[in-house]
Amino acid sequence: MTSLFAIVDCNNFYASCERVFNPALNSRPVVVLSNNDGCIIALSNEAKALGVKMGTPYFQARPQLEEYGVAVFSSNYELYGDMSRRVVETLQQFTPNLEVYSIDESFLDLGDFYKVDLQEYARTIKETVKQWTGIPVAVGVATTKTLAKVANRISKKSAKANGVLVLTDERHIEAALKRTEVGDVWGIGRRYANKLAGLGIHTAWDLRNVTDAFAKKHLTVVGLRTVKELRGESCMELEHMPPAKQNICTSRSFGKTLTELTELEDALATHTIRCATKLRKQKSCAGVITVFLMTNRFTEQHYYYSRTVKLDSPTNSELELLRHATKALKQMYRPSLQYKKAGVIVSDIVPANQVQLSLLTSHNTDRDNKLMQTLDSLREKYGNKFVKYGVQGSNEAIKKWELNRDHISACYTTDITGLLKVS
DNA sequence: TCTGGGGTCCTAGGACCC
DNA sequence: TCTGGGGTCCTAGGACCC
Numbered sequence: 119m120t121s122l123f124a125i126v127d128c129n130n131f132y133a134s135c136e137r138v139f140n141p142a143l144n145s146r147p148v149v150v151l152s153n154n155d156g157c158i159i160a161l162s163n164e165a166k167a168l169g170v171k172m173g174t175p176y177f178q179a180r181p182q183l184e185e186y187g188v189a190v191f192s193s194n195y196e197l198y199g200d201m202s203r204r205v206v207e208t209l210q211q212f213t214p215n216l217e218v219y220s221i222d223e224s225f226l227d228l229g230d231f232y233k234v235d236l237q238e239y240a241r242t243i244k245e246t247v248k249q250w251t252g253i254p255v256a257v258g259v260a261t262t263k264t265l266a267k268v269a270n271r272i273s274k275k276s277a278k279a280n281g282v283l284v285l286t287d288e289r290h291i292e293a294a295l296k297r298t299e300v301g302d303v304w305g306i307g308r309r310y311a312n313k314l315a316g317l318g319i320h321t322a323w324d325l326r327n328v329t330d331a332f333a334k335k336h337l338t339v340v341g342l343r344t345v346k347e348l349r350g351e352s353c354m355e356l357e358h359m360p361p362a363k364q365n366i367c368t369s370r371s372f373g374k375t376l377t378e379l380t381e382l383e384d385a386l387a388t389h390t391i392r393c394a395t396k397l398r399k400q401k402s403c404a405g406v407i408t409v410f411l412m413t414n415r416f417t418e419q420h421y422y423y424s425r426t427v428k429l430d431s432p433t434n435s436e437l438e439l440l441r442h443a444t445k446a447l448k449q450m451y452r453p454s455l456q457y458k459k460a461g462v463i464v465s466d467i468v469p470a471n472q473v474q475l476s477l478l479t480s481h482n483t484d485r486d487n488k489l490m491q492t493l494d495s496l497r498e499k500y501g502n503k504f505v506k507y508g509v510q511g512s513n514e515a516i517k518k519w520e521l522n523r524d525h526i527s528a529c530y531t532t533d534i535t536g537l538l539k540v541s
Numbered sequence: 542t543c544t545g546g547g548g549t550c551c552t553a554g555g556a557c558c559c
Numbered sequence: 560t561c562t563g564g565g566g567t568c569c570t571a572g573g574a575c576c577c
Contacts, residue, residue, distance in 0.1 A: 151545090152544090152545035152546075153545050153546065154543090154545070155543080155545095156543080156544055156545050157544065159545070159546095173544095173545095175543070176543070177542080177544075178543090193545085219576095219577085220576080220577045221577075223577080304575095307574065307575050309573080309574060309575085310574075337574090338551055338574080339550095339551075340551070340574080341574095363547095364548090365547090365548070366548090367546080367548075368546090369546070369547085370545085370546080371545070371546090414544090415544085461546090
């Protein structure tokens with residue numbers, strides 16, 4: 119029984135999302151910036167054709183962008199998240215055996231579809247997603263996830279393929295792997311690509327033909343799996359249910375540098391609450407919380423402070439996490455430094471229903487759980503900004519550390535608090 | 542002036558125990 | 560006091576992904 123996978127990948131996803139609700143952009147190059155308007159993280163094909171590169175700091179690219187009349191957007195994750203859901207719902211019409219791999223990519227298990235015309239089927243997927251959501255996608259089909267990714271990549275580049283490539287024929291696979299650079303293989307990053315080049319491995323085809331021992335020695339067992347997948351031996355199953363996260367991190371750069379303890383408390387409280395909310399959403403508790411502060415990493419003197427606290431008993435109560443985070447912050451804080459970024463990481467995560475209550479803390483837990491449930495539903499209804507703690511300060515104070523989002527698009531699919539509009 | 546955020550997995554080496 | 564070996568756990572660092 120041979121496996122069969124499709125990977126459906128949205129083209130230039132964030133840029134495409136901006137275009138869906140603003141058709142005037144269809145004739146213009148579009149870029150989307152990272153948080154804080156820092157770097158370019160998405161480009162339309164037209165912007166790529168101008169030579170603008172992914173990851174470039176906005177302030178460096180800005181003159182060029184203005185010269186060419188490129189449309190520039192701050193990232194709008196409410197919009198992208200909502201569009202992502204629409205794409206997934208469309209794909210679910212084709213098969214329930216689907217893995218949402220990232221905000222813009224899904225794997226489909228086509229294991230039972232050998233009898234259908236795959237080319238035709240893949241094209242129907244692509245056209246349906248475009249028609250129902252407005253988002254252009256590319257579809258790659260093969261017997262392993264890694265080969266499907268290769269097919270997907272080529273389908274975008276080849277005019278003939280036009281966004282759909284079924285890679286099941288041995289001769290076609292060989293040709294595809296020969297024209298794929300080794301660094302473009304899923305699982306081979308820049309470091310490994312350089313290392314492999316030094317060892318005479320330049321294409322995906324070269325990599326497919328190394329021995330198992332060679333792969334394991336130079337690329338660890340992870341790389342060996344990649345090599346096997348390139349040979350057509352499926353080593354990565356579809357993951358229907360994403361496993362609960364083992365670490366959860368919320369961090370942001372500030373719009374401006376901060377020096378005051380109260381401002382940092384405010385920012386970190388918001389991050390802590392987001393971490394706690396994420397924990398509750400996946401029904402987990404964390405046994406360890408880490409708080410970190412850093413100054414600008416691009417200046418000569420760069421400071422990074424962090425403090426890790428092991429809790430008596432795992433929790434997802436933001437009240438308790440806030441207590442520890444605030445205390446840790448006070449211990450780390452040095453006045454007179456220009457802080458640029460802060461964050462909270464919760465780890466040692468366990469399922470909430472497996473938490474052993476310590477006698478010391480158990481009397482609080484019931485009350486906390488009920489309060490957290492209430493807060494979650496209030497926030498879902500009225501938005502995150504609706505419920506706040508004293509430590510989070512007034513709305514005035516928040517402006518100082520909030521992100522720069524000078525080029526944000528309108529909230530087409532959500533209102534300002536992140537609520538779904540009823541349409 | 543301005544440089545993102547959030548994850549996973551594997552390995553090597555040290556600490557510690559028997 | 561000296562000696563050897565093996566197992567486990569933890570951490571830091573390095574690689575990758577989107």
